[in-house]
Amino acid sequence: MMAIVSPSLLAADFLHLEKDIEMINKSGADWLHLDIMDGMFVPNISFGFSVLDAIAKVLDKPMDVHYMTMRPEDYIERTAKLGAKSMNVHIEACGERLPDIIRRIHTAGMKAAVTISPDTPVEAVRPYINDVEMVLVMSVYPGFGGQKFIEATIGRIHALRNMISECGSKALIEVDGGVGASTAPRLVKAGCDALVSGSYIFKADNPIEVIDSLKQLTL
Numbered sequence: 143m144m145a146i147v148s149p150s151l152l153a154a155d156f157l158h159l160e161k162d163i164e165m166i167n168k169s170g171a172d173w174l175h176l177d178i179m180d181g182m183f184v185p186n187i188s189f190g191f192s193v194l195d196a197i198a199k200v201l202d203k204p205m206d207v208h209y210m211t212m213r214p215e216d217y218i219e220r221t222a223k224l225g226a227k228s229m230n231v232h233i234e235a236c237g238e239r240l241p242d243i244i245r246r247i248h249t250a251g252m253k254a255a256v257t258i259s260p261d262t263p264v265e266a267v268r269p270y271i272n273d274v275e276m277v278l279v280m281s282v283y284p285g286f287g288g289q290k291f292i293e294a295t296i297g298r299i300h301a302l303r304n305m306i307s308e309c310g311s312k313a314l315i316e317v318d319g320g321v322g323a324s325t326a327p328r329l330v331k332a333g334c335d336a337l338v339s340g341s342y343i344f345k346a347d348n349p350i351e352v353i354d355s356l357k358q359l360t361l
């Protein structure tokens with residue numbers, strides 16, 4: 143099976159977003175990854191619903207929305223209204239509200255992904271592993287694009303892959319941060335199903351070819 147590729151729009155040219163969305167539509171990308179930040183959960187602010195609404199009108203691919211916010215549950219219905227495929231919420235932000243948030247994401251008709259930052263043990267997702275469609279593993283500290291890949295992520299992906307098979311879960315593993323030519327093949331080998339990649343794709347001379355090269359990585 144080919145890797146799922148989800149380009150992260152954070153690295154796009156925000157003055158010419160339409161051009162980048164058209165490129166994504168033409169490309170072999172499976173999803174479009176959209177990073178929402180609130181300046182509280184992470185020390186940065188990205189973009190909000192006025193931008194998401196505009197994107198939704200021209201985008202042909204499913205939206206993979208990554209909430210780096212303290213209260214993602216406040217936006218479940220609006221995210222579903224956009225037509226988003228999945229909502230990725232951080233375990234560190236949701237705490238004990240997580241089971242209810244997962245239920246509400248499903249009721250709104252979306253797939254739910256539980257997301258873990260680099261310092262959160264992989265074991266923290268075990269209680270939810272049969273309830274979510276995906277686990278998003280951060281391979282950088284969330285908040286900014288263009289950071290260096292944290293090598294310890296490879297071991298974390300192996301551990302998560304083992305947990306998923308032990309528990310008979312169908313959850314996909316997605317990885318986010320510093321994914322490029324030297325890291326993507328090792329991540330897929332370790333058991334990743336889906337690769338989020340921002341700078342490596344959008345800063346390339348030929349982003350469509352880069353997306354294809356990531357897709358060629360077989361699971």
Ligand SMILES: O=C(CO)[C@@H](O)[C@H](O)COP(=O)(O)O
Nearest residue numbers: 284285287288319320340341
């Ligand atoms: O969620 C985030 C950052 O917080 C990511 O989705 C980044 O946007 C990935 O960018 P690169 O590391 O691939 O440049």
Ligand SMILES: [Co+2]
Nearest residue numbers: 150177208318
């Ligand atoms: Co992201």
